[in-house]
Amino acid sequence: MNYNVGLVSLGCDKNRIDSEIMLSKLSKKGYNIVNDEIQADIIIINTCGFVNSAKEESIDTILEMAQNKKYGRCKSLIVTGCMAERYKEELLKEIPEIDAIVGTGNYYEICDIVYKTLNNEKGIVKTDNLNYNFDYEERILTTPNHYAYIKIAEGCSNRCSYCIIPKIRGNFRSRNIDSIINEAKYLSRKGIKEIILVAQDSTMYGADIYGKKMLHELLKKLEEIDGIEWIRVMYCYPERITDELIETIANSKKICHYFDIPIQHVSNKILKQMNRASTKEDIVSLINKIRYRIPDAVIRTSIIVGFPGETKEDFDELKEFLHSYKLDRVGVFTFSPEEGTIAANLPNQIDEETKNERKDILMKIQSEISFEKNKALIGEIVDVIVDGKVKNNKYYGRTSKDAPTIDQQVLIDANDDVINIGEIIKVKINKALTYDLMGVVYHESCK
Structure with missing residues (x-):
C-alpha cells in the first residue's frame, strides 16, 4: 500500500529546511506527499517552541491535526522539531493521539519512525541528539521554484x-x-x-x-x-x-x-x-x-x-x-x-x-x-524578482533589499507584458504604501 504523508512546518526557515529533508527521505521510500491533511495517512507537525506565541500555534496545530485520527484517515500522528525536543513528556501525556515525538536532531530517522507507527508502535520518543552532524541532503522544496x-x-x-x-x-x-x-x-x-x-x-x-x-x-x-x-x-x-x-x-x-x-x-x-x-x-x-x-x-x-x-x-x-x-x-x-x-x-x-x-x-x-523611505523611491527603477501572480496582469515581487515572507513587496502592473514567476525584471515605482511599493514594468524604450 502507498501511504500519503502530509507535513505542516511551523516556525523559522531553519525548521523549514528540516521539513524539506524529511519530505525527501519519505518520498524516496515510496510515500506520497500530499498538501491536504484530509488525504494524509501520516501527518507530521514540525513545531516551533521558541516563544509563547509559537508554542500556542504549535499546540493549536497539533490539536487540529489530531482530529484527523478521530474522524479522518490518519493512522499516524508525529510531532517533530523544537517543541517536541523541549516538551516531549507533556505532549505525550496531554495529547494521547500523538504516536511519536521526534527531536530537533532526530529527524533523519523519520522513515524508520513512520514505519514503526504504521505497525502499531505507539509512544515513540526520539530526542536528545542535539549535537548531531549534518551535511548536504536532497530535499523537496516548499518554497516557490526560484x-x-x-x-x-x-x-x-x-x-x-x-x-x-x-x-x-x-x-x-x-x-x-x-x-x-x-x-x-x-x-x-x-x-x-x-x-x-x-x-x-x-x-x-x-x-x-x-x-x-x-x-x-x-x-x-x-x-x-x-x-x-x-x-x-x-x-x-x-x-x-x-x-x-x-x-x-x-x-x-x-x-x-x-x-x-x-x-x-x-x-x-x-x-x-x-x-x-x-x-x-x-x-x-x-x-x-x-x-x-x-x-x-x-x-x-x-x-x-x-x-x-x-x-x-x-x-x-x-x-x-x-x-x-x-x-x-x-x-x-x-x-x-x-x-x-x-x-x-x-x-x-x-x-x-x-x-x-x-x-x-x-x-x-x-x-x-x-x-x-518608500515615498523617496517613487520614480526609481528597481530590479524585482517576481514571486507570484495576483490576477490577470497583476503580480507581486521583491527588490533585492527584501527577504521573502518577512519584508515588503512590490505590487506590479505588467500591462500587456507576459511575466514569468521567478523572473527578475525592471519596475518603475509609482506609488508608496507604508510597508509596500507599487509600480509598472519598465522597458528601456520607456525613457
Whole structure:
C-alpha cells in the first residue's frame, strides 16, 4: 500500500529546511506527499517552541491535526522539531493521539519512525541528539521554484539570557564549505535564482571548524555558481560583522546589500542583562560603517521590548535610537519569559499591557520611517524578482533589499507584458504604501 504523508512546518526557515529533508527521505521510500491533511495517512507537525506565541500555534496545530485520527484517515500522528525536543513528556501525556515525538536532531530517522507507527508502535520518543552532524541532503522544496534557503550552521553557542535555542538545538556547529557549495549547485540546477543563507548566528560561520570566521570566504565561492543571481544572508550578529564581510558584500554583484542584524536593544544596561556581546556604541558604529561603505544598504533588525527591568528611560533610549538612525526594516517583539532561561527568573518583570504599549509605540515610529523611505523611491527603477501572480496582469515581487515572507513587496502592473514567476525584471515605482511599493514594468524604450 502507498501511504500519503502530509507535513505542516511551523516556525523559522531553519525548521523549514528540516521539513524539506524529511519530505525527501519519505518520498524516496515510496510515500506520497500530499498538501491536504484530509488525504494524509501520516501527518507530521514540525513545531516551533521558541516563544509563547509559537508554542500556542504549535499546540493549536497539533490539536487540529489530531482530529484527523478521530474522524479522518490518519493512522499516524508525529510531532517533530523544537517543541517536541523541549516538551516531549507533556505532549505525550496531554495529547494521547500523538504516536511519536521526534527531536530537533532526530529527524533523519523519520522513515524508520513512520514505519514503526504504521505497525502499531505507539509512544515513540526520539530526542536528545542535539549535537548531531549534518551535511548536504536532497530535499523537496516548499518554497516557490526560484528561491530556497540553505542552512550553513546549526545550533548556537551564544548564551543570551532570554533564549532557549542552545538547549533545544545544541551548540553552534558549521557545515563545511564544500557541503554548502554542493547544495547551492544542486539548487541552481533546479532553477533556483536566489539563495538565502540561514543559521542561528551566520556571522559565526566557520569559526568552529576553520579556526576563524569564514562567512566572507563562503560568499565569494557562492558567487561563482552559475545561475544564482541573488545571495542573501540572514541573522548576522552585530559584534561579528567584520570589515572583510562588509567589503565582500560591497564589491559583489550578487550578494544583496541587505544586513539582517538582530540588535534586540540599545540600552547598555539591558544589553548586559540580556548577555549580549554588543554595546550601544558598537551598534551605532557598525551602522555608520555599513552606510558609509554601502550607501544603498538596507538594515533590518529585531528589537525586544519589556525585558525585565526595562525602565521608561531605557525605552526612551530605544525610541530615540529609531528616530535617529531610521533603520529600514524593524520587527518589534514583546519579551517572552521562557522557562529554563535566566531572564525568566529575573526580578522586575514587566506586565503584558506595558509590553504591548511599548511595542505599539515603536511600530508606529517605524511605520512612519518606512513610509518616508518608500515615498523617496517613487520614480526609481528597481530590479524585482517576481514571486507570484495576483490576477490577470497583476503580480507581486521583491527588490533585492527584501527577504521573502518577512519584508515588503512590490505590487506590479505588467500591462500587456507576459511575466514569468521567478523572473527578475525592471519596475518603475509609482506609488508608496507604508510597508509596500507599487509600480509598472519598465522597458528601456520607456525613457
